[in-house]
């Protein structure tokens with residue numbers, strides 16, 4: 113392989129993996145048999161099943177949503193990936209006694225199964241499979257303590273020539289937080305290396321692609337699960353000398369590691385789900401999160417409410433221009449009236465203010481957008 117083919121290969125691989133993920137999550141499928149929806153949701157059959165005639169209803173509206181009129185029902189109700197479920201993995205890069213994983217974008221009403229593997233410094237493993245969790249049933253809620261992580265003991269673990277010239281930087285924090293290194297040839301840095309989904313007290317980040325015989329500036333940052341961020345002062349790293357790895361002073365023990373506790377929790381006022389893992393000695397942890405296939409009343413994978421009411425809409429409409437969605441009232445300045453539909457016990461979606469299929473008011477509005485819309489929820493009349 114030539115000098116540049118290897119990086120190009122990884123770049124191309126990255127692009128392919130990224131595209132694959134993108135399509136798995138947001139992909140469109142052509143649900144060609146649109147007649148299928150009509151079979152049950154219109155005419156005599158709908159009546160027989162006790163359902164509304166969606167088609168007749170849409171036809172009677174003053175403002176029709178063109179996607180619905182064109183019978184592209186799948187654009188909002190059936191998206192690829194949600195039928196078959198998904199699986200993804202998270203791994204810690206460092207031996208830790210306690211670590212917190214951010215389980216991003218879980219669907220509220222699914223029941224997930226998590227497989228956990230821990231491995232100690234000597235390579236002894238323990239596997240726990242099928243830990244079940246349903247986001248809507250997590251009652252453990254953690255409040256923001258408003259304290260930024262205290263960074264200490266920043267050290268260079270090693271500078272070595274691998275595929276690239278690379279260096280490993282380590283540090284400690286007084287509370288679980290993630291790991292960020294900013295570095296560059298000037299005190300303005302310019303490069304960044306981040307491990308953002310795993311929160312722990314011990315940190316180690318490898319920065320690769322360094323130039324030999326240079327002085328690099330770097331600083332480290334750690335952000336806790338609430339976003340409170342600690343920042344170190346500027347340090348300098350000299351790549352003219354290779355530095356060996358710091359000896360791993362793991363005691364020689366023959367005991368298998370043990371998981372002491374697995375706890376799921378969420379943070380106050382958000383829908384973010386975390387998993388906290390404690391073990392009897394420092395371990396690396398590997399998580400596999402399995403999302404089951406959606407089992408719905410149709411058997412062909414209608415998407416969950418959050419997807420049909422938010423994700424589908426923002427495929428075609430820019431989210432930025434509109435009201436924030438996916439959030440719930442923080443009270444006491446906002447209160448959502450019961451007649452405006454929310455999901456997950458109070459979360460605003462696009463459909464909270466707009467009818468999805470069309471409506472009799474401009475913008476398919478549920479309320480009079482010109483008059484009382486904002487005050488319907490913002491009880492004080494001041495927004496910020």
Ligand code: HEC
Nearest residue numbers: 143148149150151152153161163185186189190409410414
């Ligand atoms: C074989 C009959 C049949 C077909 C075909 C069918 N549906 Fe349904 N659909 C139903 C029934 C019955 C219900 C009500 C289920 C219930 O509430 O228990 C329903 C409910 C729904 C709901 C409400 C789901 C909920 O959780 O409240 C949506 C949305 C929906 N259908 C969309 C569609 C779309 C889109 C299509 C075409 C891709 C389609 N349906 C095709 C029979 C059908």
Ligand code: HEC
Nearest residue numbers: 149153164166179180183184185187188417420421463468
């Ligand atoms: C623009 C996105 C969008 C399109 C396109 C769309 N729907 Fe819906 N539909 C929704 C949303 C959002 C809801 C609210 C319930 C939900 O989240 O599932 C809904 C609700 C429904 C319901 C249950 C409530 C009711 O009104 O009876 C049915 C049935 C339904 N849609 C059928 C269809 C059919 C059939 C088509 C194609 C002709 C279609 N939808 C096209 C977004 C859409």
Ligand code: HEC
Nearest residue numbers: 176177178179187420421424425428462463466468475476
């Ligand atoms: C497949 C693309 C597509 C999706 C998905 C989609 N829309 Fe639309 N939407 C359109 C198009 C195209 C128009 C403009 C034509 C029309 O009025 O129907 C439109 C119009 C609208 C309008 C009226 C805008 C105006 O200027 O009158 C609203 C409000 C709206 N959409 C809301 C939603 C919401 C809420 C969802 C999710 C439930 C959604 N849309 C999903 C394509 C989409």
Ligand code: HEC
Nearest residue numbers: 425426429431433434435437460461462464465475481485
């Ligand atoms: C809190 C209520 C509220 C929510 C939630 C909301 N909207 Fe709107 N939306 C409005 C109002 C009010 C207007 C009219 C704004 C104006 O007059 O310019 C509007 C206008 C629109 C329009 C037409 C105007 C335009 O700029 O094209 C579209 C499309 C639209 N919204 C889509 C969405 C989508 C998609 C979402 C979800 C991501 C959403 N809205 C969430 C209140 C809401």
Ligand code: HEC
Nearest residue numbers: 439440441442443445446448452464485486488489490495
């Ligand atoms: C369906 C209820 C509802 C309606 C209608 C609504 N809001 Fe909101 N709005 C909320 C909620 C809930 C929040 C989240 C913050 C909170 O609870 O304090 C929010 C947040 C906001 C924010 C962000 C403030 C922040 O803290 O980040 C702005 C700005 C805002 N709304 C403006 C408007 C305007 C302007 C209108 C009228 C076009 C409107 N809202 C209509 C419920 C609503």
